[in-house]
Amino acid sequence: MNAIRPIALAAALLVSTSAFAENLVVNGSLTGAIINNGVPTGWTIFEGTPDTMDAHNNVGVTGQLRFGATPTASTDGGTWVGLGAYGSYMERFGQTLTGLQVGQQYTVSWEAGNFGYTYGAVSYLGSNAISVQLDGLSIGSGDQISLGSSWYNQSLTFVASASSQQLSFILASPTQKAYMSIDGISVQTTAVPEPGTWALMGLGLCGVIAAARRRA
Numbered sequence: 001m002n003a004i005r006p007i008a009l010a011a012a013l014l015v016s017t018s019a020f021a022e023n024l025v026v027n028g029s030l031t032g033a034i035i036n037n038g039v040p041t042g043w044t045i046f047e048g049t050p051d052t053m054d055a056h057n058n059v060g061v062t063g064q065l066r067f068g069a070t071p072t073a074s075t076d077g078g079t080w081v082g083l084g085a086y087g088s089y090m091e092r093f094g095q096t097l098t099g100l101q102v103g104q105q106y107t108v109s110w111e112a113g114n115f116g117y118t119y120g121a122v123s124y125l126g127s128n129a130i131s132v133q134l135d136g137l138s139i140g141s142g143d144q145i146s147l148g149s150s151w152y153n154q155s156l157t158f159v160a161s162a163s164s165q166q167l168s169f170i171l172a173s174p175t176q177k178a179y180m181s182i183d184g185i186s187v188q189t190t191a192v193p194e195p196g197t198w199a200l201m202g203l204g205l206c207g208v209i210a211a212a213r214r215r216a
């Protein structure tokens with residue numbers, strides 16, 4: 001390999017990493033032990049009894065396969081958190097974000113699935129959406145998702161009003177009896193490439209083209 005190729009690759013890598021901001025969420029992958037009524041490290045339960053689970057352990061119970069629809073693995077992989085809603089019984093969990101810049105816009109993104117729970121007369125098979133709260137107030141919801149095997153990428157934005165704010169997730173509709181899954185949570189500054197970034201991207205592209213020409 002000649003010298004120009006590693007340099008061009010390094011430039012391209014630098015550009016690709018500098019274009020993405022840091023994830024402000026701790027353990028956004030929701031990695032933790034399977035547990036009924038428990039959330040992974042870095043997260044706190046605020047209402048009800050959310051669970052840490054995966055495709056083989058519904059509602060955080062080891063070996064439990066009482067799903068309404070067979071789950072697939074999320075893009076994030078590993079464990080995730082399940083949230084139920086049934087009238088006045090709601091489940092909500094989250095964490096406090098720190099290091100926010102007041103006035104800065106952030107994008108919250110996550111994956112959502114609706115695999116439900118069913119056993120005998122007990123069934124959580126309704127459609128619902130995942131609502132995002134900041135300091136206990138809703139800032140919007142993801143898509144309404146009906147029972148099925150897929151995960152869906154969801155996101156919405158907010159403007160920070162303090163350097164530290166509590167982020168949490170809850171199902172949007174209390175009346176639609178449902179049990180949904182969430183994984184791959186991130187909060188990042190909304191990406192707006194600055195002039196300097198564009199210049200770097202141009203340099204990186206020149207390097208890649210130069211390397212390609214030398215190879216040819």
Ligand SMILES: [Ca+2]
Nearest residue numbers: 029077078079
């Ligand atoms: Ca995960």
